Structures are given as structure tokens and as C-alpha cells.
Amino acid sequence: MSIPLDTLEAEVLKLPTGARSHLLDRLIASLGTDAEIEEAWALEAERRDAEVDDGKVATVPGAEFLESLRAELR
DSSP states (O other), X not given: OOOOHHHHHHHHHTSOHHHHHHHHHHHHHHTOOOHHHHHHHHHHHHHHHHHHHTXXXXXXXXXXXXXXXXXXXX
């Protein structure tokens, strides 16, 4: 017997934060990985890191970015 997704979701959201985090980790691990996608993301991360190191792009503190994003969405 399968549980309707909306019922399952409601029950999971009642779990304590730690339990939800553990469940999320397990669910993500169950999806497996695609080596080609992982390699593409690794290359992209390296490219972006090099852009920062070379001064081609500037970083913004997370709190500052979130505040500007919230302001745009208002």
C-alpha cells in the first residue's frame, strides 16, 4: 500500500529538523550520481574559482546578496 505524496510530505514536515535533514541526506544518496554531470560541475566550479582569483569577478558577502535580492523582490 502506497501513501499519497501529499500525506507523506505533511508527515515528514512534522519531523524534527535533525530527522528531516537525515532523511534528506538519505533521499539524495538514493538518487545516485551521474559521473558526467559531476565532472561538469567540478570544471565549472574550478572555472569560477579561477575568475575570482584572477580578479575578473568580485564576490559579495552572502548577507549582502540576500538583502539586495529581498529588496528586488519587494
